[in-house]
Amino acid sequence: MTISENLNIEAQKYIPGGVNSPVRAFRSVGSTPRFMKSADGAYLIDEDGNKYLDFIGSWGPMILGHNHPDVREAVIDAAASGLSFGAATKIEVEMAKLICEVVPSVELVRMVNSGTEAVMSALRVARGHTGRDKIIKFEGCYHGHSDSMLVKAGSGALTTGVPDSAGVPEGCAKDTLTAIYNDINSVERLFEENKGEIAAIIIEPVVANMGVVLPKDNFLQKLRDICTENGALLIFDEVITGFRLGIDGAQGYFNVKPDLTIFGKIIGGGMPVGAYGGKREIMENVAPLGKVYQAGTLSGNPIAMAAGITQLRTLRDNPKIYEHIRSLGNRLATGIEDIIKKHNLKCSVNNLESLCCFFFSPEKIEDYNGAKTSDTAAYAKYFNFMLNKGIYLAPAQFEAMFISNAHTEKDIDFTLECIEEYFTKGDM
Incomplete structure (x- = not known):
């Protein structure tokens, strides 16, 4: 054996x-x-x-x-000064500044510890900013394991949320609506049937959790237009595509600017990290500036920041x-x-x-x-x-x-x- x-x-x-x-x-x-x-x-x-x-x-x-030797050395150097402070650090400011510089849609960004946490937080911000409760996600898109995202689509083109995991109360998923990826009609129908109730659309711009599935027929731009017309936010989950399709991610690759963006994985260079960011007027809803509460003892952890900023600078400069x-x-x-x-x-x-x-x-x-x-x-x-x-x-x-x-x-x-x-x- x-x-x-x-x-x-x-x-x-x-x-x-x-x-x-x-x-x-x-x-x-x-x-x-x-x-x-x-x-x-x-x-x-x-x-x-x-x-x-x-x-x-x-x-x-x-x-x-x-x-990677540069990332490894950055982690070793950072660890020599301490593993966690639970306080503000210079390097998290440098990381935030870099993300805002290379991703045009991001004016303010908040560090968290995983993609799941970033999604959960961004959805809360979208609801707090719009004063609406309902979210549209797409069948087959994965956005972490927070309760409201564990939703299974029905056999039709759209459905109200049904929990896709034991332990998730139906109430947690009732405001999650499901559309079909690459089918703009399914999205339009949801907006028609839920007028003035939809806070945001969340999407993997390139789906990487049902294999790799690409957007077609200007699909992402059509989503941008629908959100603008209906006063809803467009959220790109770029945990996979962020800084991989280019330094400005899928939004740069397809030239479609979301209102909020989810980051994870790559900005940690292998360390546990995530982030969410977007327009200043939206992100100013986040505490301590606004009434949308989100916190984390290890958010902006200096070791994770050291690994991530080294990787992002390497990608930016090469x-x-x-x-x-x-x-x-x-x-x-x-x-x-x-x-x-x-x-x-x-x-x-x-x-x-x-x-x-x-x-x-x-x-x-x-x-x-x-x-x-x-x-x-x-x-x-x-x-x-x-x-x-x-x-x-x-x-x-x-x-x-x-x-x-x-x-x-x-x-x-x-x-x-x-x-x-x-x-x-x-x-x-």
């Missing part, structure tokens, strides 16, 4: 399912988790000494690669990083498309810049219903084959592949060779 297998048995005695986040359990791919010991560049090493080419990157934040990861993302997606055509596979691929997803579905995936057509059993076989080849993919079909600056063309070509081998010789 491997060390990871023994650790999995031991972990289940003390941690629900043996993991501290469900997808890590590997249950959707019929396997057992690998327990990681270290990481460097584009690679992970588990407790058994196995080395994996990593396409998760801690679910996105490792855009420079694991254990635009060739974005050229590199874009090139690799296109190389990977094009290579997968060639394999699909060669073997006449019932598969498809979506990609944008350094985000990619290989769907085990023959249709081009444009929304949640399309994503659900994926053959998850086929993905599980593929995942385990690739894992045994030393390639660490997301242990679930409905996640993104993340490319970092540490990846090379050789890494991408090796990955494509393994995919080709699977469909040529693998047990499908």
Whole structure:
């Protein structure tokens, strides 16, 4: 029995399912988790000494690669001065200033500790600013595990909230309305049926939690227009896309300016951190300036700020990083498309810049219903084959592949060779 297998048995005695986040359990791919010991560049090493080419990157934040020397040194230097003060620090001011400088829609920003916390806080601000209660989210978009966002859509184009987790009272979700991603008609209907009641639309501008799904037909601009016309706020959840699609995120990439933006992961450079920010007049509702209360002992933690500001400055000052990861993302997606055509596979691929997803579905995936057509059993076989080849993919079909600056063309070509081998010789 491997060390990871023994650790999995031991972990289940003390941690629900043996993991501290469900997808890590590997249950959707019929396997057992690998327990990681270290990481460097584009690679992970588990407790058994196995080395994996990593396409998760801690679910996105490792855009420079694991254990980047500048980020590591910044953390070490900051830790030498203390781990947490519960008081204001210079570095959190520097971080806030940098975010406001590179993201045009953000005039004031508040640091928090996770994307989930940022979403919860931004929704409260939207409700406090507008004096309205209802929120529109999109089927298949994930915005963390706060109660009001754990909502499951019905089979129709829209629905009033239904809790999607045990322990969430219906009252917590009753003001969450669900629309269909890429379907502007479903959004218009919700506004028509809830006139003067909708505080905000929240959306992943590029969905990365049902695989990778791109906005089409000027969808984001249409949402911007609808919000403006109806006095509602547009909230971009850029936990995945922020600083990954470019230094100004998806809003810069698509040239659509939201009222509020959610950040996480990447601004921590691997440390726990999140943030929300937006127009000054909206953010001035936040205490101590306004009546929308939000607080956190570890918000703006100096260690997290040190890691994050080092990474963001590196990205800002080195635009060739974005050229590199874009090139690799296109190389990977094009290579997968060639394999699909060669073997006449019932598969498809979506990609944008350094985000990619290989769907085990023959249709081009444009929304949640399309994503659900994926053959998850086929993905599980593929995942385990690739894992045994030393390639660490997301242990679930409905996640993104993340490319970092540490990846090379050789890494991408090796990955494509393994995919080709699977469909040529693998047990499908």
